[in-house]
Amino acid sequence: MNPTLPGAPWMIAHRSMLGINKPYKLTLNGQDYVLWQNRGGEIFALENVCPHMQAPLSDGWICEANNTITCPYHALEFDGAGRLLKDGAAKGEPLADKLDLVVQDDLIWTYGGHEPRLPIPDLISTQIKGFRFLGVAGNKSIQAEFLRCIKINYDFNHQNGVHRELFRIQANLVELFEQKGVAARVVQTFLRTENTVNEILQNPSLLTLPKQIKNELEYSFPSTTIFKAQLPLGKVLQVFILYPEAEQRTRTFVLFYGNLQSPLFLIPGVKAVLERSLLDSTAKVVEQDVRAVADLYPAQKPKIRLPKEEILLYVEQLYRNW
Ligand code: FES
Ligand SMILES: [Fe+2]
Structure with a gap:
């Protein structure tokens, strides 16, 4: 290939x-x-x-x-x-x-045996200071080419569709998008409605989510997307990783880090249950992305543009001008 x-x-x-x-x-x-x-x-x-x-x-x-x-x-x-x-x-x-x-x-x-063209990014090392590694979630092969897979990580309009049911996100207010070379940064706020009791029973970590989640994305093209959010229980940080397995197959996994504090954690077992549940919902997020990308029909030129889609043109250009 x-x-x-x-x-x-x-x-x-x-x-x-x-x-x-x-x-x-x-x-x-x-x-x-x-x-x-x-x-x-x-x-x-x-x-x-x-x-x-x-x-x-x-x-x-x-x-x-x-x-x-x-x-x-x-x-x-x-x-x-x-x-x-x-x-x-x-x-x-x-x-x-x-x-x-x-x-x-x-x-x-x-570098897979190739001559290095970019240094190994220090983004993760600098971002995870003060965090504890909680585990790996959503280690999956996506049946899709790399460009399509990376685009969903840069697409901040997809929460409204792909992740609607899990997090009940109604809107996503994007306050900032800045980029410099292969590095980019987004600041945004998800606006949510309440989850049902049933959803919470199945996924207790939903209880930790406020109605508004201010969050940031930090990118280092092409491997790394970091999502970080401040929740009432503390900070969570997810590192979304991608690499190309084959022309039509891409590997993804997420490294989950947390800095969580709560008096609730004095109750034995609560912390472990919550951390497990956070990892499970991360795996669910990945599954939703994987399905969304793998189900797309062959690429065509979009006939519609949503507001704030410039970031997709940016990442596509990085890819095509490599
Ligand atoms: S030792 Fe014979 S195939 Fe590996
Ligand atoms: Fe997603």
Whole structure:
């Protein structure tokens, strides 16, 4: 395939997604890779193809003693540099191809073997100061090309349709949109009506949402969209990540951070229930976006323009002028 945005930094996983000594398979720009993390926190990545007879290494297992991945077919072992284990030691030239990673603050980035054209953004590191990582939500493949998937993250009119039922958003007042190169920022306020009792029972985190939610979006094209809001219970911050798996398939996941304080948290279990529920509603938001994007008919030139759609032209230009 033609790689999407070659040279862009892609965040392919948060450390917590890998587990310990377990193969983790992912696809970036048409190529499969296997990642694993050892008990010491070192992270390795190889192309997923065994150099012997092309078995998928991700179906194999990690040998903790040798710090290697074992192929599921004939059980040959390779270290993180792709070297074959012989007589108890990995030596010689690498045979399996390695994927170069940059690990920063538990975030795993890669250029997918391309020459870097943008630095790895420090947006997440600067924004999450003072927050606690609560988990990953909505790790999904979207059956759609990258441009369509990224556009929904920049489209601040879609709340009124796509997320209407979940949050009962009636209107979204956009106060600010500014952009500089690949960085952009939006300040907006969602106006909501009450949820029904049934909706609240199914999703207790809805109780934490006020009628007006002032919130901000910070963008670092093309991988990262940060949503942050001040709720009565404290601050929440979601990092929406995208990377291209194939020409018509895009991966998304959300890193959820919170800085929540409430006297209610003195009651055992309340905090855990609330955090779980916040992660669940984030997963629901992602599902709604995924469905909305995957269901679109083939692209045409829009015959209607909504107010404040300039941000969509901005992101489309970044993509097309890459
Ligand atoms: S195919 Fe991997 S060891 Fe043979
Ligand atoms: Fe959305």
